Amino acid sequence: xxxxxxxxxxxxxxxxxxxxxxxxxxxxxxxxxxxxxxxxxxxxxxxxxxxxxxxxxxxxxxxxxxxxxxxxxxxxxxxxxxxxxxxxxxxxxxxxxxxxxxxxxxxxxxxxxxxxxxxxxxxxxxxxxxxxxxxxxxxxxxxxxxxxxxxxxxxxxxxxxxxxxxxxxxxxxxxxxxxxxxxxxxxxxxxxxxxxxxxxxxxxxxxxxxxxxxxxxxxxxxxxxxxxxxxxxxxxxx
Numbered sequence: 001x002x003x004x005x006x007x008x009x010x011x012x013x014x015x016x017x018x019x020x021x022x023x024x025x026x027x028x029x030x031x032x033x034x035x036x037x038x039x040x041x042x043x044x045x046x047x048x049x050x051x052x053x054x055x056x057x058x059x060x061x062x063x064x065x066x067x068x069x070x071x072x073x074x075x076x077x078x079x080x081x082x083x084x085x086x087x088x089x090x091x092x093x094x095x096x097x098x099x100x101x102x103x104x105x106x107x108x109x110x111x112x113x114x115x116x117x118x119x120x121x122x123x124x125x126x127x128x129x130x131x132x133x134x135x136x137x138x139x140x141x142x143x144x145x146x147x148x149x150x151x152x153x154x155x156x157x158x159x160x161x162x163x164x165x166x167x168x169x170x171x172x173x174x175x176x177x178x179x180x181x182x183x184x185x186x187x188x189x190x191x192x193x194x195x196x197x198x199x200x201x202x203x204x205x206x207x208x209x210x211x212x213x214x215x216x217x218x219x220x221x222x223x224x225x226x227x228x229x230x231x232x233x234x235x236x237x238x
Contacts (some may be wrong), residue, residue, distance in 0.1 A: 052079045053099045074154065078180060085154070104178070108212030146171040147237070148227040150214045152178055153189050158224040162193045165226070169204070177210040177223065 049059035062079045065086050070077070074085075080103070084096035149165070149172050151158035165172060174195075176186050186207045190200075199205040214225070226237045 048079075053103065054079065054083075058083060078178060081178060100178075104212070105215055108215035111212040145228055146173055148173045148175065148213075148229075148234075150175045150177055150210065150223055150225040150227075151189075152176065152223050153185075155223055157222070159193045161224045161226075162195070166194065166199070166205070171204050173206045173208060175208045175210040175213060177214050179209045181209050181211075 045059055045063075046056060049056055052059070054062070059079070062082055065082055066077075070082060070086065074082070077085075078100075080096050080100040084093050084100070087093035087096060147165070147170060149162070151162065151174060153176065162172075162174070174190075176189060179185050186209065190207055195205055195207070200207065227234050228237055229235075
């Protein structure tokens with residue numbers, strides 16, 4: 001009996017003692033998975049930084065900014081605008097502005113090239129129908145003309161100008177530059193400047209994503225920019 005009890009005491013501690021060697025394989029596997037996840041995230045961040053023309057350190061700064069108050073002030077703001085707004089010097093601010101101009105110019109070039117291909121395809125496939133032309137149909141010369149207005153956010157001058165133009169009952173097609181196709185962002189901006197559902201539903205105001213149109217017109221800062229189509233040509237008014 002004594003021998004049996006001794007053997008039992010020797011066997012059971014293998015399963016009861018905490019921190020035994022049996023847990024080591026699971027720990028090693030967890031550490032491996034964690035290391036792979038870190039490497040994958042680093043690779044993704046590096047790819048995103050490259051796509052925006054930024055260094056790894058600049059992308060890390062953007063992520064830090066997006067985890068702070070900026071995410072509440074300007075949700076879904078693009079990296080270049082975020083870094084430009086939060087720049088620590090005029091030199092930094094200029095760098096991000098130039099990066100954004102070049103990137104948006106390339107985007108506009110691609111979108112215009114596709115628009116040309118689309119128009120050619122429509123003409124070939126449906127020669128008897130007129131396609132929707134977008135902005136070129138939106139503004140025509142009449143006794144009560146419409147204006148194409150290009151704005152950005154944040155931009156206090158844009159907000160003040162919109163309020164002034166709306167007070168005259170002007171008909172406006174508003175294009176938010178850098179909206180990234182985010183409808184919620186345009187709607188939030190519209191509420192901020194006082195555009196009402198009545199004005200939108202009546203057709204007095206339309207809210208649109210810029211999608212490179214501003215660059216297609218050869219426009220330049222500062223914004224806002226107000227255009228009118230006269231005899232088939234776009235003219236900047238102010």
